[in-house]
Amino acid sequence: MAGMIVVALWAFAEAIVLFIVADVPISALALRHGWKAGWRAAGLAAVCAAFGGLLVIAWARTDPAGARETIAALPGISSELTTQAADDFRSGGWLAMLAGSFSGTPYKLYALAAESDGSGLPGFFVTSIFARLPRFLLVAAVFSATGSAIRHRLPSWLIAVLFALGWSLFYAWYFMQLGALP
Template structure:
């Protein structure tokens, strides 16, 4: 497999991960986006970030469409995802219900994204709160992309530091292992905090 094929495969991985996480998967696309950037640099990381945001838009929109037909079932499915307590769902729903404009909703979703509240809660809840699916679909890339790009930039920055690293941690596999351990520690702490 050539470099171009590998990059396309990594971009597809980020897209599929974005679809899955925006609906019912529990590990954010930030993980593959940052690892791709760490291994392949800024351009690959940016492509992965864009693909993950597109996937999140598709996955979140699909969940919202489902929720428009079966709102209670959609919320129950999200409630069954690991590390999503019912209290977290209720808090985000109450905050979303208090918004009176698309800009207000965008602010709520950005704040939720930055504080570790899974986006899928908003996607499953929006139709039941009277928020149109199209509005959620338009806001999704605006809400998800900045964080993905920031993590791609962080991964790419670490990628560019490779020559300055001690020789024993320069190989890509070693750096990816260290990053995977970092993400594992992050999720261990997050899940213990939210009761996952």
């Protein structure tokens, strides 16, 4: 239960200002507890992220400069990436969000773009879920399969260390690619 609360809060926060994706707690639950916990976490994360996206839209409608400046100050977010996400959203809608989910474009940028584009809130909410869910389910599947393969072969402390190391290395690489790290 506590793990699902973490997933819900993390996904909501990541949609707004957190810059470490909800894949981290989803993968932790799937690794430790298997596919059932993983797909539940994935579904919950997609819904909670969609609520976070609605908050970004509302924020951008009431304080456009504040929302854009705050999000632009987050690690890995550049004006070029923000412009690209807006252009992609205008031309591709939810399919752009789906592609962005797999290419590393932060979801919050699509929420900003949706506000600028005048997208309806119910439509954005529903399409956000469908755009985010496939990646979350893929993460849950990969980590539940990994957990099944190693859970009985390695001590839990080593699995935890490898998990933390793996995500740390991934984020070091990701932020270096975006120019957010030296």
